[in-house]
Amino acid sequence: MPTAIYQKYRPRVWAELADQNHIKTTLEHEISRGQITHAYLFVGPRGVGKTTAARLLAKSVNCQNRKPGVAEPCNECEVCGRIQAGRSFDIIEIDAASHTGVDHVREHILESAEVSAGHGTYRIFIIDEVHMLSTAAFNAMLKILEEPPAHVIFILATTEVHKVPATIISRCQRFNFKKIPADAIRQRLRSITQAEKMNVDEEVLNVIAEHSDGSLRDAESMLGQVLALGGKKITMLEASLVIPRSNLNEAANLVGLILKNDAAGALSLANNLVEQGISVSVFMQDIIVWLRNMLLAKVGERLDLFSRDTLGELQSRLLKDAVGVSAREAQELIDIFLRRRQNLGESPLPQLPLELAIIEACTLKADGMES
Ligand SMILES: [Zn+2]
Structure with missing residues (x-):
């Protein structure tokens, strides 16, 4: 099945x-x-x-x-x-x-x-x-x-x-054909779980929808793996066995600390995540995605169009956090993480490029960029 x-x-x-x-x-x-x-x-x-x-x-x-x-x-x-x-x-x-x-x-x-x-x-x-x-x-x-x-x-x-x-x-x-908005994917997943008479937490469907990057086929095959876990009710805890954990929340936390110029806090958050075994590459990607959404929130008019990869709470957080950052600032932060991410392969310590990016980003902030 x-x-x-x-x-x-x-x-x-x-x-x-x-x-x-x-x-x-x-x-x-x-x-x-x-x-x-x-x-x-x-x-x-x-x-x-x-x-x-x-x-x-x-x-x-x-x-x-x-x-x-x-x-x-x-x-x-x-x-x-x-x-x-x-x-x-x-x-x-x-x-x-x-x-x-x-x-x-x-x-x-x-x-x-x-x-x-x-x-x-x-x-x-x-x-x-x-x-x-x-x-x-x-x-x-x-x-x-x-x-x-x-x-x-x-x-x-x-x-x-x-x-x-x-x-x-x-x-x-x-x-x-365009990528399918996360919300449409989530609705489709919901109707499938109902048809299968399975009880799956809304959060699980949200995470799958956000991770499938607009591909319904990917979302449905991920859902298939989740349903294969069986059980009366599938929560995020069970589902995390088969779906990649969403780090967008953590990425948002990290960006928040950088914007507060809290380098120590940001570094400690990053190290905690690395100790928990997250992929630095994926996490840096999440940070870039988050910053991109912020940048688009600054310059865009159609909020629903660009922030459609994020859902619910995350989306309202995005719109709230974007108020405290200028478009130029968001752009420079993206540049920093993009550039540092390229060094991942050759770094002797996997988390080093992430740490350097955090420090560089905080320095940029301290050097008096207007926000
Ligand atoms: Zn016919």
Whole structure:
């Protein structure tokens, strides 16, 4: 059960697709009006729903029961059933990053694009990590895209669009997928735990949401590990066995001490954490994330947009703490931690770069930066 959370709760209809509303709206509109194009390009970070959207699109256009003016697939007809189970002959999924990907595209696509799909349905090629294809494979695809057979649809997905030839991009309708806000991820995790009838502390879901960096897939697989722990109620204590401990709170504490110019307090906090076995690298990253959020809080207007990686109490703390720091100060502090973090690998003592960064940051503060 637990490892399969991601597959088990893969959205079956558009309404279940997490976030990405701009994409949903456009695609639903095109599907319901029958204005399908021959090539789509889904761009965006990993785990944000590109493949899921591709499969939904494939299911919607091929669903036997779908009526004009409706975008959602019925999920009851034979075609829907086959696609849901990953057993449709008309949906060809290719992972271009895999060893066989390149040859696959050339032979598979060139040949099977000529063969028409069954029952007046579309033959749909979903090519994941399409930027990994060889020039030869791209050329083969380009040939088809120039004069696409009526029954063929390409859905190309990539995390690195700059590696996709411009000639391909220009023939596709492009959709930019975004990282999913922590709050949307948390809601999704909550609905899964309810469906699984598991009692998981809100704090656990918050930490997973914050740590997944906008990737729903990562969040769901982390949740799967947490649920595998079993038990009546899963608290942070149990969950900390499998999920990385959030240090954003500690990072916020440390930044607070630096802003008070309390070098001794900051160093002692850092040493306590090191003794508890935290990763210095991850912690310095947390500090940088916290400072970045502060900086954005100083210059940004849309608080909800930039602070969406932080939730609840942490978010109100961020907004409160940001009042006491100037944008320039936040920027210089980020520079210090970024620079010192680069020395982590060559430092004889793992915590030394962190300590030096703290001292440097406090010196900066003492040298009379306005706050
Ligand atoms: Zn159907």
